[in-house]
Amino acid sequence: MTDGQMLFAVFVLLYLHECLRLVPPTAWMAAGTSRTGWSAQRPWTRLQIAGGSPLLLSALPPMQAHALALPWVFVPEAAALRVRLTDEMTVFIAWDALALRVEESTLHLDEVTRVRLPSKALAELWRQRLGEWSGLTAEQRRSAFLKHARATLDTKAATKMALETARSTRALRALATVHCLWCFGVISVLYHRFGDSVVVFAALGVLLLLQFIQSWLFLRATRKSAAAIPHRRWRAVGIAFLPQLAMRAFDGVNLSTEAEPPHPLAWRGLMDEKRWLEAARKFWRETRYVPGWAQTEALPVEAEALERFFRHEDVAEAEYDPPPATTKLPTCPRCGAEYQSGVTACADCGGVELRQPAA
Ligand SMILES: [Zn+2]
Incomplete structure:
Protein backbone atom coordinates (compact mmCIF):
# COMPACT_ATOMS: atom_id res chain seq x y z
CA MET A 1 0.00 0.00 0.00
CA THR A 2 1.44 3.40 -0.96
CA ASP A 3 1.42 6.37 1.40
CA GLY A 4 -1.35 7.94 -0.66
CA GLN A 5 -3.57 4.86 -0.40
CA MET A 6 -2.89 4.61 3.31
CA LEU A 7 -3.91 8.22 3.81
CA PHE A 8 -7.04 7.61 1.75
CA ALA A 9 -7.99 4.58 3.90
CA VAL A 10 -7.44 6.57 7.09
CA PHE A 11 -9.72 9.31 5.80
CA VAL A 12 -12.45 6.82 4.89
CA LEU A 13 -12.28 5.37 8.42
CA LEU A 14 -12.35 8.81 10.03
CA TYR A 15 -15.32 9.72 7.89
CA LEU A 16 -17.26 6.54 8.77
CA HIS A 17 -16.48 7.13 12.43
CA GLU A 18 -18.02 10.57 12.05
CA CYS A 19 -21.18 8.94 10.61
CA LEU A 20 -21.59 6.69 13.65
CA ARG A 21 -23.97 7.73 16.39
CA LEU A 22 -24.71 6.15 19.73
CA VAL A 23 -28.49 6.23 20.11
CA PRO A 24 -31.01 4.54 22.42
CA PRO A 25 -31.42 0.92 21.21
CA THR A 26 -35.15 1.55 20.68
CA ALA A 27 -34.59 4.65 18.53
CA TRP A 28 -35.62 5.09 14.92
CA MET A 29 -33.81 7.38 12.52
CA ALA A 30 -35.44 8.82 9.40
CA ALA A 31 -33.03 9.72 6.62
CA GLY A 32 -34.07 11.63 3.54
CA THR A 33 -34.84 14.93 1.91
CA SER A 34 -38.06 16.62 0.94
CA ARG A 35 -37.29 15.66 -2.68
CA THR A 36 -36.31 11.99 -2.36
CA GLY A 37 -38.65 10.92 0.43
CA TRP A 38 -37.67 9.39 3.76
CA SER A 39 -36.76 5.94 4.99
CA ALA A 40 -36.28 4.64 8.51
CA GLN A 41 -33.04 3.20 9.87
CA ARG A 42 -32.54 1.25 13.09
CA PRO A 43 -29.47 0.96 15.31
CA TRP A 44 -27.41 -2.20 15.55
CA THR A 45 -28.76 -3.47 18.86
CA ARG A 46 -26.49 -6.50 19.25
CA LEU A 47 -23.85 -4.10 20.41
CA GLN A 48 -24.52 -1.96 23.45
CA ILE A 49 -22.13 0.68 24.68
CA ALA A 50 -23.05 2.69 27.77
CA GLY A 51 -26.72 1.85 27.29
CA GLY A 52 -26.72 2.98 23.63
CA SER A 53 -26.41 1.17 20.29
CA PRO A 54 -24.45 2.34 17.25
CA LEU A 55 -26.28 3.59 14.20
CA LEU A 56 -24.55 4.40 10.92
CA LEU A 57 -26.10 7.51 9.41
CA SER A 58 -26.48 7.35 5.64
CA ALA A 59 -22.94 8.09 4.54
CA LEU A 60 -22.96 8.18 0.74
CA PRO A 61 -23.57 11.38 -1.21
CA PRO A 62 -25.95 13.04 -1.91
CA MET A 63 -26.13 13.83 1.80
CA GLN A 64 -29.46 13.27 3.55
CA ALA A 65 -30.97 14.96 6.55
CA HIS A 66 -31.75 12.89 9.65
CA ALA A 67 -34.51 13.00 12.24
CA LEU A 68 -34.81 10.90 15.38
CA ALA A 69 -37.89 9.19 16.82
CA LEU A 70 -38.29 7.23 20.01
CA PRO A 71 -41.00 4.75 21.00
CA TRP A 72 -42.37 5.04 24.52
CA VAL A 73 -39.52 4.00 26.76
CA PHE A 74 -41.29 4.50 30.10
CA VAL A 75 -44.78 3.10 30.60
CA PRO A 76 -46.57 3.29 33.94
CA GLU A 77 -48.24 0.06 34.97
CA ALA A 78 -50.29 -0.31 38.14
CA ALA A 79 -47.60 -1.79 40.36
CA ALA A 80 -44.42 -0.84 38.55
CA LEU A 81 -42.76 1.25 35.89
CA ARG A 82 -42.14 -0.66 32.66
CA VAL A 83 -38.90 0.34 30.94
CA ARG A 84 -38.27 -0.62 27.34
CA LEU A 85 -34.54 -1.26 27.03
CA THR A 86 -34.56 -2.73 23.52
CA ASP A 87 -37.31 -3.83 21.11
CA GLU A 88 -37.31 -7.25 22.75
CA MET A 89 -36.42 -6.50 26.32
CA THR A 90 -38.38 -4.67 28.97
CA VAL A 91 -37.88 -4.55 32.73
CA PHE A 92 -40.19 -3.62 35.56
CA ILE A 93 -39.12 -1.39 38.42
CA ALA A 94 -41.36 -1.01 41.46
CA TRP A 95 -42.36 2.64 42.00
CA ASP A 96 -40.79 2.82 45.42
CA ALA A 97 -37.55 1.27 44.17
CA LEU A 98 -36.82 4.12 41.75
CA ALA A 99 -33.54 5.90 42.46
CA LEU A 100 -33.33 8.47 39.66
CA ARG A 101 -30.01 9.98 38.71
CA VAL A 102 -28.78 11.69 35.53
CA GLU A 103 -25.28 11.26 34.19
CA GLU A 104 -24.77 13.10 30.86
CA SER A 105 -27.53 11.69 28.59
CA THR A 106 -27.98 8.53 30.66
CA LEU A 107 -30.80 8.18 33.15
CA HIS A 108 -30.12 5.74 35.98
CA LEU A 109 -33.35 4.25 37.32
CA ASP A 110 -31.96 2.04 40.07
CA GLU A 111 -28.67 0.35 40.87
CA VAL A 112 -28.59 -1.73 37.69
CA THR A 113 -31.00 -0.23 35.18
CA ARG A 114 -29.99 2.67 33.00
CA VAL A 115 -31.39 4.16 29.83
CA ARG A 116 -29.53 6.26 27.33
CA LEU A 117 -31.61 9.14 26.01
CA PRO A 118 -30.88 11.32 22.96
CA SER A 119 -29.69 14.29 25.04
CA LYS A 120 -28.89 15.41 28.55
CA ALA A 121 -31.88 17.73 28.51
CA LEU A 122 -34.16 14.78 27.82
CA ALA A 123 -32.57 12.66 30.54
CA GLU A 124 -33.22 15.55 32.93
CA LEU A 125 -36.81 15.90 31.67
CA TRP A 126 -37.50 12.21 32.31
CA ARG A 127 -35.89 12.31 35.74
CA GLN A 128 -38.35 15.02 36.68
CA ARG A 129 -41.33 13.39 35.00
CA LEU A 130 -40.75 9.95 36.53
CA GLY A 131 -40.26 11.59 39.92
CA GLU A 132 -43.68 13.20 39.51
CA TRP A 133 -45.30 10.00 38.26
CA SER A 134 -44.09 8.00 41.22
CA GLY A 135 -46.06 10.29 43.53
CA LEU A 136 -49.35 9.85 41.62
CA THR A 137 -52.15 7.32 41.89
CA ALA A 138 -52.40 4.57 39.25
CA GLU A 139 -55.26 6.39 37.51
CA GLN A 140 -53.36 9.71 37.43
CA ARG A 141 -50.29 7.98 36.00
CA ARG A 142 -52.41 6.47 33.31
CA SER A 143 -53.77 9.81 32.21
CA ALA A 144 -50.32 11.42 32.46
CA PHE A 145 -49.01 8.73 30.12
CA LEU A 146 -51.89 9.17 27.68
CA LYS A 147 -51.15 12.88 27.56
CA HIS A 148 -47.47 12.19 26.83
CA ALA A 149 -48.49 9.63 24.19
CA ARG A 150 -50.79 12.10 22.48
CA ALA A 151 -48.06 14.75 22.37
CA THR A 152 -45.54 12.37 20.79
CA LEU A 153 -48.03 11.06 18.20
CA ASP A 154 -48.59 14.43 16.57
CA THR A 155 -48.09 13.59 12.88
CA LYS A 156 -48.13 17.20 11.72
CA ALA A 157 -45.48 18.29 14.24
CA ALA A 158 -43.26 15.27 13.50
CA THR A 159 -43.40 15.80 9.74
CA LYS A 160 -42.77 19.51 10.16
CA MET A 161 -39.77 18.83 12.39
CA ALA A 162 -38.18 16.51 9.80
CA LEU A 163 -38.86 18.85 6.88
CA GLU A 164 -37.53 21.80 8.85
CA THR A 165 -34.36 19.83 9.56
CA ALA A 166 -33.95 19.16 5.84
CA ARG A 167 -34.62 22.79 4.96
CA SER A 168 -32.21 24.27 7.49
CA THR A 169 -29.35 22.02 6.35
CA ARG A 170 -29.92 22.19 2.59
CA ALA A 171 -26.89 24.40 1.80
CA LEU A 172 -24.64 22.49 4.21
CA ARG A 173 -25.65 19.16 2.70
CA ALA A 174 -25.21 20.35 -0.88
CA LEU A 175 -21.71 21.60 -0.12
CA ALA A 176 -20.92 18.41 1.84
CA THR A 177 -21.83 16.37 -1.24
CA VAL A 178 -19.43 18.42 -3.40
CA HIS A 179 -16.78 18.25 -0.66
CA CYS A 180 -17.12 14.46 -0.30
CA LEU A 181 -16.84 13.88 -4.07
CA TRP A 182 -13.87 16.26 -4.24
CA CYS A 183 -12.06 14.64 -1.30
CA PHE A 184 -12.61 10.98 -2.17
CA GLY A 185 -13.01 11.29 -5.93
CA VAL A 186 -11.19 14.18 -7.59
CA ILE A 187 -8.19 14.33 -5.27
CA SER A 188 -7.61 10.55 -5.38
CA VAL A 189 -7.71 10.56 -9.19
CA LEU A 190 -5.35 13.54 -9.39
CA TYR A 191 -2.96 11.99 -6.89
CA HIS A 192 -3.01 8.71 -8.78
CA ARG A 193 -2.18 10.54 -12.00
CA PHE A 194 0.22 13.26 -10.93
CA GLY A 195 1.61 12.12 -7.56
CA ASP A 196 3.07 14.85 -5.33
CA SER A 197 2.64 17.78 -7.66
CA VAL A 198 1.36 21.31 -7.86
CA VAL A 199 -1.96 20.06 -9.28
CA VAL A 200 -2.63 17.99 -6.18
CA PHE A 201 -1.67 20.85 -3.87
CA ALA A 202 -4.02 23.14 -5.75
CA ALA A 203 -6.81 20.56 -5.32
CA LEU A 204 -6.06 20.39 -1.59
CA GLY A 205 -6.30 24.17 -1.51
CA VAL A 206 -9.79 23.97 -3.02
CA LEU A 207 -10.70 21.38 -0.36
CA LEU A 208 -9.62 23.76 2.39
CA LEU A 209 -11.61 26.58 0.82
CA LEU A 210 -14.73 24.36 0.76
CA GLN A 211 -14.18 23.62 4.46
CA PHE A 212 -13.95 27.31 5.33
CA ILE A 213 -17.24 27.93 3.54
CA GLN A 214 -18.77 24.92 5.32
CA SER A 215 -17.63 26.28 8.68
CA TRP A 216 -19.25 29.64 7.94
CA LEU A 217 -22.48 27.93 6.80
CA PHE A 218 -22.50 25.88 10.01
CA LEU A 219 -22.18 28.99 12.18
CA ARG A 220 -24.92 30.69 10.20
CA ALA A 221 -27.31 27.69 10.41
CA THR A 222 -26.84 27.32 14.16
CA ARG A 223 -27.00 31.00 15.10
CA LYS A 224 -30.48 30.70 16.59
CA SER A 225 -29.96 27.39 18.38
CA ALA A 226 -26.42 28.18 19.58
CA ALA A 227 -27.20 27.32 23.20
CA ALA A 228 -28.27 23.77 22.31
CA ILE A 229 -25.02 22.90 20.53
CA PRO A 230 -22.14 22.05 22.83
CA HIS A 231 -18.76 23.59 21.88
CA ARG A 232 -20.27 25.23 18.82
CA ARG A 233 -17.31 27.49 18.03
CA TRP A 234 -14.73 24.76 18.51
CA ARG A 235 -16.80 22.59 16.26
CA ALA A 236 -16.72 25.32 13.60
CA VAL A 237 -12.92 25.40 13.86
CA GLY A 238 -12.84 21.61 13.45
CA ILE A 239 -15.08 21.85 10.38
CA ALA A 240 -12.72 24.40 8.83
CA PHE A 241 -9.65 22.17 9.18
CA LEU A 242 -10.79 18.52 9.33
CA PRO A 243 -12.42 17.09 6.17
CA GLN A 244 -14.42 14.41 8.02
CA LEU A 245 -16.03 17.01 10.29
CA ALA A 246 -16.72 19.30 7.33
CA MET A 247 -18.53 16.51 5.44
CA ARG A 248 -20.82 15.85 8.40
CA ALA A 249 -21.22 19.46 9.55
CA PHE A 250 -24.99 19.27 8.92
CA ASP A 251 -25.40 16.50 11.54
CA GLY A 252 -24.44 19.08 14.15
CA VAL A 253 -27.47 21.12 13.11
CA ASN A 254 -29.77 18.13 12.64
CA LEU A 255 -29.22 16.05 15.69
CA SER A 256 -28.62 18.68 18.31
CA THR A 257 -32.31 19.11 19.05
CA GLU A 258 -33.32 18.96 22.68
CA ALA A 259 -37.02 18.78 21.94
CA GLU A 260 -38.81 15.57 22.83
CA PRO A 261 -38.54 13.22 19.83
CA PRO A 262 -41.81 11.96 18.30
CA HIS A 263 -43.01 8.35 18.38
CA PRO A 264 -41.99 6.56 15.13
CA LEU A 265 -45.67 6.19 14.16
CA ALA A 266 -45.98 9.98 14.14
CA TRP A 267 -44.02 9.78 10.86
CA ARG A 268 -47.20 8.91 8.99
CA GLY A 269 -47.05 10.97 5.81
CA LEU A 270 -43.26 11.21 6.06
CA MET A 271 -42.64 7.49 5.67
ZN1 LIG B 1 -45.83 -15.59 20.20
Whole structure:
Protein backbone atom coordinates (compact mmCIF):
# COMPACT_ATOMS: atom_id res chain seq x y z
CA MET A 1 0.00 0.00 0.00
CA THR A 2 1.44 3.40 -0.96
CA ASP A 3 1.42 6.37 1.40
CA GLY A 4 -1.35 7.94 -0.66
CA GLN A 5 -3.57 4.86 -0.40
CA MET A 6 -2.89 4.61 3.31
CA LEU A 7 -3.91 8.22 3.81
CA PHE A 8 -7.04 7.61 1.75
CA ALA A 9 -7.99 4.58 3.90
CA VAL A 10 -7.44 6.57 7.09
CA PHE A 11 -9.72 9.31 5.80
CA VAL A 12 -12.45 6.82 4.89
CA LEU A 13 -12.28 5.37 8.42
CA LEU A 14 -12.35 8.81 10.03
CA TYR A 15 -15.32 9.72 7.89
CA LEU A 16 -17.26 6.54 8.77
CA HIS A 17 -16.48 7.13 12.43
CA GLU A 18 -18.02 10.57 12.05
CA CYS A 19 -21.18 8.94 10.61
CA LEU A 20 -21.59 6.69 13.65
CA ARG A 21 -23.97 7.73 16.39
CA LEU A 22 -24.71 6.15 19.73
CA VAL A 23 -28.49 6.23 20.11
CA PRO A 24 -31.01 4.54 22.42
CA PRO A 25 -31.42 0.92 21.21
CA THR A 26 -35.15 1.55 20.68
CA ALA A 27 -34.59 4.65 18.53
CA TRP A 28 -35.62 5.09 14.92
CA MET A 29 -33.81 7.38 12.52
CA ALA A 30 -35.44 8.82 9.40
CA ALA A 31 -33.03 9.72 6.62
CA GLY A 32 -34.07 11.63 3.54
CA THR A 33 -34.84 14.93 1.91
CA SER A 34 -38.06 16.62 0.94
CA ARG A 35 -37.29 15.66 -2.68
CA THR A 36 -36.31 11.99 -2.36
CA GLY A 37 -38.65 10.92 0.43
CA TRP A 38 -37.67 9.39 3.76
CA SER A 39 -36.76 5.94 4.99
CA ALA A 40 -36.28 4.64 8.51
CA GLN A 41 -33.04 3.20 9.87
CA ARG A 42 -32.54 1.25 13.09
CA PRO A 43 -29.47 0.96 15.31
CA TRP A 44 -27.41 -2.20 15.55
CA THR A 45 -28.76 -3.47 18.86
CA ARG A 46 -26.49 -6.50 19.25
CA LEU A 47 -23.85 -4.10 20.41
CA GLN A 48 -24.52 -1.96 23.45
CA ILE A 49 -22.13 0.68 24.68
CA ALA A 50 -23.05 2.69 27.77
CA GLY A 51 -26.72 1.85 27.29
CA GLY A 52 -26.72 2.98 23.63
CA SER A 53 -26.41 1.17 20.29
CA PRO A 54 -24.45 2.34 17.25
CA LEU A 55 -26.28 3.59 14.20
CA LEU A 56 -24.55 4.40 10.92
CA LEU A 57 -26.10 7.51 9.41
CA SER A 58 -26.48 7.35 5.64
CA ALA A 59 -22.94 8.09 4.54
CA LEU A 60 -22.96 8.18 0.74
CA PRO A 61 -23.57 11.38 -1.21
CA PRO A 62 -25.95 13.04 -1.91
CA MET A 63 -26.13 13.83 1.80
CA GLN A 64 -29.46 13.27 3.55
CA ALA A 65 -30.97 14.96 6.55
CA HIS A 66 -31.75 12.89 9.65
CA ALA A 67 -34.51 13.00 12.24
CA LEU A 68 -34.81 10.90 15.38
CA ALA A 69 -37.89 9.19 16.82
CA LEU A 70 -38.29 7.23 20.01
CA PRO A 71 -41.00 4.75 21.00
CA TRP A 72 -42.37 5.04 24.52
CA VAL A 73 -39.52 4.00 26.76
CA PHE A 74 -41.29 4.50 30.10
CA VAL A 75 -44.78 3.10 30.60
CA PRO A 76 -46.57 3.29 33.94
CA GLU A 77 -48.24 0.06 34.97
CA ALA A 78 -50.29 -0.31 38.14
CA ALA A 79 -47.60 -1.79 40.36
CA ALA A 80 -44.42 -0.84 38.55
CA LEU A 81 -42.76 1.25 35.89
CA ARG A 82 -42.14 -0.66 32.66
CA VAL A 83 -38.90 0.34 30.94
CA ARG A 84 -38.27 -0.62 27.34
CA LEU A 85 -34.54 -1.26 27.03
CA THR A 86 -34.56 -2.73 23.52
CA ASP A 87 -37.31 -3.83 21.11
CA GLU A 88 -37.31 -7.25 22.75
CA MET A 89 -36.42 -6.50 26.32
CA THR A 90 -38.38 -4.67 28.97
CA VAL A 91 -37.88 -4.55 32.73
CA PHE A 92 -40.19 -3.62 35.56
CA ILE A 93 -39.12 -1.39 38.42
CA ALA A 94 -41.36 -1.01 41.46
CA TRP A 95 -42.36 2.64 42.00
CA ASP A 96 -40.79 2.82 45.42
CA ALA A 97 -37.55 1.27 44.17
CA LEU A 98 -36.82 4.12 41.75
CA ALA A 99 -33.54 5.90 42.46
CA LEU A 100 -33.33 8.47 39.66
CA ARG A 101 -30.01 9.98 38.71
CA VAL A 102 -28.78 11.69 35.53
CA GLU A 103 -25.28 11.26 34.19
CA GLU A 104 -24.77 13.10 30.86
CA SER A 105 -27.53 11.69 28.59
CA THR A 106 -27.98 8.53 30.66
CA LEU A 107 -30.80 8.18 33.15
CA HIS A 108 -30.12 5.74 35.98
CA LEU A 109 -33.35 4.25 37.32
CA ASP A 110 -31.96 2.04 40.07
CA GLU A 111 -28.67 0.35 40.87
CA VAL A 112 -28.59 -1.73 37.69
CA THR A 113 -31.00 -0.23 35.18
CA ARG A 114 -29.99 2.67 33.00
CA VAL A 115 -31.39 4.16 29.83
CA ARG A 116 -29.53 6.26 27.33
CA LEU A 117 -31.61 9.14 26.01
CA PRO A 118 -30.88 11.32 22.96
CA SER A 119 -29.69 14.29 25.04
CA LYS A 120 -28.89 15.41 28.55
CA ALA A 121 -31.88 17.73 28.51
CA LEU A 122 -34.16 14.78 27.82
CA ALA A 123 -32.57 12.66 30.54
CA GLU A 124 -33.22 15.55 32.93
CA LEU A 125 -36.81 15.90 31.67
CA TRP A 126 -37.50 12.21 32.31
CA ARG A 127 -35.89 12.31 35.74
CA GLN A 128 -38.35 15.02 36.68
CA ARG A 129 -41.33 13.39 35.00
CA LEU A 130 -40.75 9.95 36.53
CA GLY A 131 -40.26 11.59 39.92
CA GLU A 132 -43.68 13.20 39.51
CA TRP A 133 -45.30 10.00 38.26
CA SER A 134 -44.09 8.00 41.22
CA GLY A 135 -46.06 10.29 43.53
CA LEU A 136 -49.35 9.85 41.62
CA THR A 137 -52.15 7.32 41.89
CA ALA A 138 -52.40 4.57 39.25
CA GLU A 139 -55.26 6.39 37.51
CA GLN A 140 -53.36 9.71 37.43
CA ARG A 141 -50.29 7.98 36.00
CA ARG A 142 -52.41 6.47 33.31
CA SER A 143 -53.77 9.81 32.21
CA ALA A 144 -50.32 11.42 32.46
CA PHE A 145 -49.01 8.73 30.12
CA LEU A 146 -51.89 9.17 27.68
CA LYS A 147 -51.15 12.88 27.56
CA HIS A 148 -47.47 12.19 26.83
CA ALA A 149 -48.49 9.63 24.19
CA ARG A 150 -50.79 12.10 22.48
CA ALA A 151 -48.06 14.75 22.37
CA THR A 152 -45.54 12.37 20.79
CA LEU A 153 -48.03 11.06 18.20
CA ASP A 154 -48.59 14.43 16.57
CA THR A 155 -48.09 13.59 12.88
CA LYS A 156 -48.13 17.20 11.72
CA ALA A 157 -45.48 18.29 14.24
CA ALA A 158 -43.26 15.27 13.50
CA THR A 159 -43.40 15.80 9.74
CA LYS A 160 -42.77 19.51 10.16
CA MET A 161 -39.77 18.83 12.39
CA ALA A 162 -38.18 16.51 9.80
CA LEU A 163 -38.86 18.85 6.88
CA GLU A 164 -37.53 21.80 8.85
CA THR A 165 -34.36 19.83 9.56
CA ALA A 166 -33.95 19.16 5.84
CA ARG A 167 -34.62 22.79 4.96
CA SER A 168 -32.21 24.27 7.49
CA THR A 169 -29.35 22.02 6.35
CA ARG A 170 -29.92 22.19 2.59
CA ALA A 171 -26.89 24.40 1.80
CA LEU A 172 -24.64 22.49 4.21
CA ARG A 173 -25.65 19.16 2.70
CA ALA A 174 -25.21 20.35 -0.88
CA LEU A 175 -21.71 21.60 -0.12
CA ALA A 176 -20.92 18.41 1.84
CA THR A 177 -21.83 16.37 -1.24
CA VAL A 178 -19.43 18.42 -3.40
CA HIS A 179 -16.78 18.25 -0.66
CA CYS A 180 -17.12 14.46 -0.30
CA LEU A 181 -16.84 13.88 -4.07
CA TRP A 182 -13.87 16.26 -4.24
CA CYS A 183 -12.06 14.64 -1.30
CA PHE A 184 -12.61 10.98 -2.17
CA GLY A 185 -13.01 11.29 -5.93
CA VAL A 186 -11.19 14.18 -7.59
CA ILE A 187 -8.19 14.33 -5.27
CA SER A 188 -7.61 10.55 -5.38
CA VAL A 189 -7.71 10.56 -9.19
CA LEU A 190 -5.35 13.54 -9.39
CA TYR A 191 -2.96 11.99 -6.89
CA HIS A 192 -3.01 8.71 -8.78
CA ARG A 193 -2.18 10.54 -12.00
CA PHE A 194 0.22 13.26 -10.93
CA GLY A 195 1.61 12.12 -7.56
CA ASP A 196 3.07 14.85 -5.33
CA SER A 197 2.64 17.78 -7.66
CA VAL A 198 1.36 21.31 -7.86
CA VAL A 199 -1.96 20.06 -9.28
CA VAL A 200 -2.63 17.99 -6.18
CA PHE A 201 -1.67 20.85 -3.87
CA ALA A 202 -4.02 23.14 -5.75
CA ALA A 203 -6.81 20.56 -5.32
CA LEU A 204 -6.06 20.39 -1.59
CA GLY A 205 -6.30 24.17 -1.51
CA VAL A 206 -9.79 23.97 -3.02
CA LEU A 207 -10.70 21.38 -0.36
CA LEU A 208 -9.62 23.76 2.39
CA LEU A 209 -11.61 26.58 0.82
CA LEU A 210 -14.73 24.36 0.76
CA GLN A 211 -14.18 23.62 4.46
CA PHE A 212 -13.95 27.31 5.33
CA ILE A 213 -17.24 27.93 3.54
CA GLN A 214 -18.77 24.92 5.32
CA SER A 215 -17.63 26.28 8.68
CA TRP A 216 -19.25 29.64 7.94
CA LEU A 217 -22.48 27.93 6.80
CA PHE A 218 -22.50 25.88 10.01
CA LEU A 219 -22.18 28.99 12.18
CA ARG A 220 -24.92 30.69 10.20
CA ALA A 221 -27.31 27.69 10.41
CA THR A 222 -26.84 27.32 14.16
CA ARG A 223 -27.00 31.00 15.10
CA LYS A 224 -30.48 30.70 16.59
CA SER A 225 -29.96 27.39 18.38
CA ALA A 226 -26.42 28.18 19.58
CA ALA A 227 -27.20 27.32 23.20
CA ALA A 228 -28.27 23.77 22.31
CA ILE A 229 -25.02 22.90 20.53
CA PRO A 230 -22.14 22.05 22.83
CA HIS A 231 -18.76 23.59 21.88
CA ARG A 232 -20.27 25.23 18.82
CA ARG A 233 -17.31 27.49 18.03
CA TRP A 234 -14.73 24.76 18.51
CA ARG A 235 -16.80 22.59 16.26
CA ALA A 236 -16.72 25.32 13.60
CA VAL A 237 -12.92 25.40 13.86
CA GLY A 238 -12.84 21.61 13.45
CA ILE A 239 -15.08 21.85 10.38
CA ALA A 240 -12.72 24.40 8.83
CA PHE A 241 -9.65 22.17 9.18
CA LEU A 242 -10.79 18.52 9.33
CA PRO A 243 -12.42 17.09 6.17
CA GLN A 244 -14.42 14.41 8.02
CA LEU A 245 -16.03 17.01 10.29
CA ALA A 246 -16.72 19.30 7.33
CA MET A 247 -18.53 16.51 5.44
CA ARG A 248 -20.82 15.85 8.40
CA ALA A 249 -21.22 19.46 9.55
CA PHE A 250 -24.99 19.27 8.92
CA ASP A 251 -25.40 16.50 11.54
CA GLY A 252 -24.44 19.08 14.15
CA VAL A 253 -27.47 21.12 13.11
CA ASN A 254 -29.77 18.13 12.64
CA LEU A 255 -29.22 16.05 15.69
CA SER A 256 -28.62 18.68 18.31
CA THR A 257 -32.31 19.11 19.05
CA GLU A 258 -33.32 18.96 22.68
CA ALA A 259 -37.02 18.78 21.94
CA GLU A 260 -38.81 15.57 22.83
CA PRO A 261 -38.54 13.22 19.83
CA PRO A 262 -41.81 11.96 18.30
CA HIS A 263 -43.01 8.35 18.38
CA PRO A 264 -41.99 6.56 15.13
CA LEU A 265 -45.67 6.19 14.16
CA ALA A 266 -45.98 9.98 14.14
CA TRP A 267 -44.02 9.78 10.86
CA ARG A 268 -47.20 8.91 8.99
CA GLY A 269 -47.05 10.97 5.81
CA LEU A 270 -43.26 11.21 6.06
CA MET A 271 -42.64 7.49 5.67
CA ASP A 272 -43.98 5.39 2.82
CA GLU A 273 -47.55 4.39 3.80
CA LYS A 274 -46.88 0.66 3.38
CA ARG A 275 -43.87 0.79 5.70
CA TRP A 276 -45.81 2.89 8.14
CA LEU A 277 -48.63 0.35 8.26
CA GLU A 278 -46.15 -2.48 8.88
CA ALA A 279 -44.71 -0.53 11.79
CA ALA A 280 -48.21 0.28 13.07
CA ARG A 281 -49.17 -3.41 13.07
CA LYS A 282 -45.99 -4.35 14.88
CA PHE A 283 -46.42 -1.72 17.58
CA TRP A 284 -50.07 -2.69 17.98
CA ARG A 285 -49.37 -6.43 18.31
CA GLU A 286 -46.67 -5.83 20.87
CA THR A 287 -48.71 -3.50 23.02
CA ARG A 288 -52.09 -5.22 22.68
CA TYR A 289 -51.22 -8.90 22.91
CA VAL A 290 -49.48 -9.07 26.24
CA PRO A 291 -49.88 -12.00 28.64
CA GLY A 292 -53.44 -11.90 29.91
CA TRP A 293 -54.96 -10.08 26.92
CA ALA A 294 -57.73 -12.59 26.37
CA GLN A 295 -59.11 -12.46 29.89
CA THR A 296 -59.15 -8.73 30.45
CA GLU A 297 -61.54 -6.31 28.91
CA ALA A 298 -59.35 -3.27 29.56
CA LEU A 299 -56.61 -2.45 27.07
CA PRO A 300 -53.04 -2.01 28.28
CA VAL A 301 -52.35 1.73 28.48
CA GLU A 302 -50.04 1.77 25.45
CA ALA A 303 -52.62 -0.06 23.33
CA GLU A 304 -55.24 2.44 24.49
CA ALA A 305 -53.03 5.31 23.33
CA LEU A 306 -52.45 3.63 19.98
CA GLU A 307 -56.15 2.85 19.53
CA ARG A 308 -57.03 6.51 20.09
CA PHE A 309 -54.34 7.54 17.64
CA PHE A 310 -55.53 5.12 14.94
CA ARG A 311 -59.09 6.34 15.39
CA HIS A 312 -57.92 9.94 15.08
CA GLU A 313 -55.94 9.03 11.95
CA ASP A 314 -58.92 7.16 10.48
CA VAL A 315 -57.10 3.85 10.27
CA ALA A 316 -59.59 0.97 10.36
CA GLU A 317 -59.06 -1.85 12.86
CA ALA A 318 -58.85 -4.38 10.01
CA GLU A 319 -55.78 -2.49 8.76
CA TYR A 320 -53.72 -2.29 11.93
CA ASP A 321 -54.99 -5.59 13.37
CA PRO A 322 -55.76 -7.70 10.29
CA PRO A 323 -58.00 -10.72 10.98
CA PRO A 324 -55.95 -13.91 11.40
CA ALA A 325 -55.54 -16.18 8.41
CA THR A 326 -57.99 -19.04 8.57
CA THR A 327 -56.16 -21.85 10.24
CA LYS A 328 -57.30 -24.87 12.19
CA LEU A 329 -54.51 -24.45 14.70
CA PRO A 330 -54.11 -22.16 17.72
CA THR A 331 -52.09 -19.09 16.68
CA CYS A 332 -50.11 -16.55 18.67
CA PRO A 333 -51.61 -13.11 17.98
CA ARG A 334 -48.29 -11.46 18.80
CA CYS A 335 -45.70 -13.36 16.78
CA GLY A 336 -47.98 -15.35 14.45
CA ALA A 337 -46.55 -18.78 15.38
CA GLU A 338 -48.89 -21.75 15.01
CA TYR A 339 -49.17 -24.37 17.73
CA GLN A 340 -50.64 -27.83 17.99
CA SER A 341 -54.21 -28.21 19.22
CA GLY A 342 -54.43 -28.13 22.98
CA VAL A 343 -51.61 -25.61 23.50
CA THR A 344 -52.87 -22.40 25.08
CA ALA A 345 -49.88 -20.04 25.47
CA CYS A 346 -46.96 -18.91 23.31
CA ALA A 347 -43.66 -19.72 24.99
CA ASP A 348 -41.67 -17.34 22.76
CA CYS A 349 -43.80 -14.35 23.75
CA GLY A 350 -43.65 -14.90 27.48
CA GLY A 351 -46.98 -16.68 27.85
CA VAL A 352 -49.24 -14.71 25.51
CA GLU A 353 -52.55 -16.58 25.13
CA LEU A 354 -53.09 -18.18 21.75
CA ARG A 355 -56.06 -17.41 19.59
CA GLN A 356 -58.05 -20.63 19.39
CA PRO A 357 -59.54 -21.45 15.97
CA ALA A 358 -63.27 -20.99 15.64
CA ALA A 359 -65.01 -24.28 16.27
ZN1 LIG B 1 -45.83 -15.59 20.20
